Amino acid sequence: MKGSNPLAMPMSVVNISAYKFIALDALEQRQQALRERCEALQLKGTVLLAPEGINIFLAGERAAIDAIVAWLRRDPKLADLDPKESISDTAPFGKLRIRLKKEIITMRHPQIRPEGGRAPSVSPETLQRWLQQGRDDEGREVVMLDTRNDYEIACGKFSDAVDYGLTSFTGFPDAIAADRERFRERTVVSYCTGGIRCEKAALHMQELGMEHVYQLEGGILRYLEYTDADGWEGNCFVFDERGALDAGLKPAPLPAEPS
Known part of the structure; x- marks a missing residue:
């Protein structure tokens, strides 16, 4: 993995992307709980929830990002969630969206599970x-x-x-x-x-x-x-x-x- 010098990086917003294909139920309850947690941490971005899994794009301060990842991993189905990170000066999202979808990535081939x-x-x-x-x-x-x-x-x-x-x-x-x-x-x-x-x-x-x-x-x-x-x-x-x-x-x- 590439190393970096934090003293040379003034950018302070952490951006994560992550997904996991896993059978999820109780989607509306998950949506509400996730929205409340993200709002409390002042995160912005988009999270998609579907019966086939979760797709995450979130941005915020380091402590808030670490907190939401730890919170998500408390669910045994998401314990191995492995986000990818990048850094920016500002959050690249205008607001927070937690959406329910039929698929987290649309292919329209339901036999692919x-x-x-x-x-x-x-x-x-x-x-x-x-x-x-x-x-x-x-x-x-x-x-x-x-x-x-x-x-x-x-x-x-x-x-x-x-x-x-x-x-x-x-x-x-x-x-x-x-x-x-x-x-x-x-x-x-x-x-x-x-x-x-x-x-x-x-x-x-x-x-x-x-x-x-x-x-x-x-x-x-x-x-x-x-x-x-x-x-x-x-x-x-x-x-x-x-x-x-x-x-x-x-x-x-x-x-x-x-x-």
Whole structure:
């Protein structure tokens, strides 16, 4: 993991993103309890709750962020919640939203049940080694598969990654079904911003019978946090007022709109 010098970092707001696919019930009670706790800690951001799990984007002071993570982990279902962090000068959210959804990431394929078991994952450090050597540890060619939308990819992506120019994640199943032969005898690593879309994507590819499928553990944000970003090009789009993060997880400008 990259080291940092706190004396050189005037930014004081801690931003976390985390998700977990796990069967959740009593969603309205969870929503109310979480809202009350976040308000008491003066946190801003968005939390999605669905029968398939939780998706979290929150910002606040260090003590408040540590407190909400500890509170969430008291639930046995969320005990291993593993947030990704970045720092900013101000909170990149205008208010707090705790929302109930049918899915925490919409694919509209109800047969894909991530809470029933995870797809195989590859750590950032291992993936970087694979990319540098051009093969996985069994000698297969590695292909990166971007599961994000086109406007996110415009900010940055892994070198030579495959993408489908999606405008919505709901288009992924049809796109991969038409292109699955491309990945035969290769190792495919799906990736996204924080891990949630690439996890569903990897499970769907397994359902299609594709072999040697992995998800990038923690997504792009974890890759930038735990490696020197070799193999990554550009910035990472994020869904808050920062717009994008650079390879050091600092706020970065979005690309200019085409004229």
